[in-house]
């Protein structure tokens with residue numbers, strides 16, 4: 261089953277430390293969701309000028325039983341859209357598109373796995389933990405954040421995982437430091453053969469380095485800025501090395517957000533590497549120049565852009581800030597679709613490019 265667009269009632273909401281946890285009735289989304297996927301929410305209410313949907317990892321998906329299926333997600337207030345979401349009340353309606361993106365691949369054998377979450381990034385790991393345990397995999401968790409109130413899900417992790425290690429940068433809970441400081445010990449102690457991680461990009465990078473030092477696979481769910489969430493606008497591209505060894509500027513919304521960590525060119529994030537397939541200007545590592553290149557590809561059409569170096573010109577859309585992004589989206593039309601009610605065609609693209617591809621994708625074959 262692919263992505264659907266539904267309007268559903270907010271069934272429950274509560275604070276979880278620094279975050280807001282929302283449960284929304286979302287039939288069709290809940291049934292299709294797999295760990296690592298996300299939803300794109302319309303924000304701001306019916307009269308809002310906020311055109312772009314906001315992406316949130318699915319924390320829990322409860323398929324329909326006697327009641328309609330629901331999804332839960334965790335909101336950290338960042339800007340206008342998340343602030344609005346934090347104020348949404350029980351009984352109000354939310355417009356949800358999902359599930360989007362490729363899920364975490366699961367190992368075929370019962371291997372030990374360490375799940376590493378940073379801040380609200382931990383939310384997407386609990387469904388994964390369940391799926392791994394259903395395959396008899398040992399699950400250990402490392403949860404980190406800047407401060408204790410930003411560590412998400414510690415109590416639930418204690419119920420779920422064989423061991424939980426918490427780190428905070430200010431030492432207000434657990435070990436003072438970063439998740440990557442304690443990860444080597446956890447991997448060594450547990451004999452884990454795979455790492456999964458979700459959190460800020462710098463964290464994913466260091467987690468990836470630790471996993472590489474143990475020569476074990478690491479799957480990361482990245483969080484690139486996204487305007488449309490359905491593969492149309494190229495806002496979310498990052499340089500990823502394909503199975504053929506060729507780097508492509510890859511859309512994290514439909515080809516991710518989960519990637520094998522050693523395929524991501526961490527040093528080149530925010531640039532279009534000169535050797536990326538379709539890079540129009542081999543010297544375009546300067547963000548301004550790269551942005552121009554991306555704009556050109558955008559104009560050339562989605563197919564070209566999909567294969568080529570869309571580049572952080574896409575980032576131009578998001579990085580330029582909310583106002584620019586929202587206005588830019590209106591002009592692009594494609595991103596406008598993302599905000600204002602997706603047509604069946606748009607969702608068709610999503611279902612073909614993400615969930616279906618994910619099902620046939622790297623799952624199982626890598627570990």
Ligand SMILES: Cc1cc2nc3c(=O)[nH]c(=O)nc-3n(C[C@H](O)[C@H](O)[C@H](O)COP(=O)(O)OP(=O)(O)OC[C@H]3O[C@@H](n4cnc5c(N)ncnc54)[C@H](O)[C@@H]3O)c2cc1C
Pocket residue numbers: 298312313314315316317318333334335336337338339340341342343380381383482483484485486487517578581582585
């Ligand atoms: C796959 C994915 C999963 C995510 N999961 C969660 C989650 O579980 N909980 C949570 O609180 N947040 C999550 N985020 C980040 C969340 O989408 C942003 O915080 C949110 O879009 C910011 O919107 P805003 O209006 O509050 O901020 P503004 O800065 O006003 O947002 C304006 C635009 O900038 C972009 N943007 C700004 N910051 C980010 C960011 N950090 N990541 C991506 N886009 C950004 C968006 O396109 C947004 O439309 C996720 C992002 C992605 C891509």
Ligand code: FES
Pocket residue numbers: 485486487488489490491492493494495496497511512513514
């Ligand atoms: S957000 Fe990925 S292509 Fe638009």
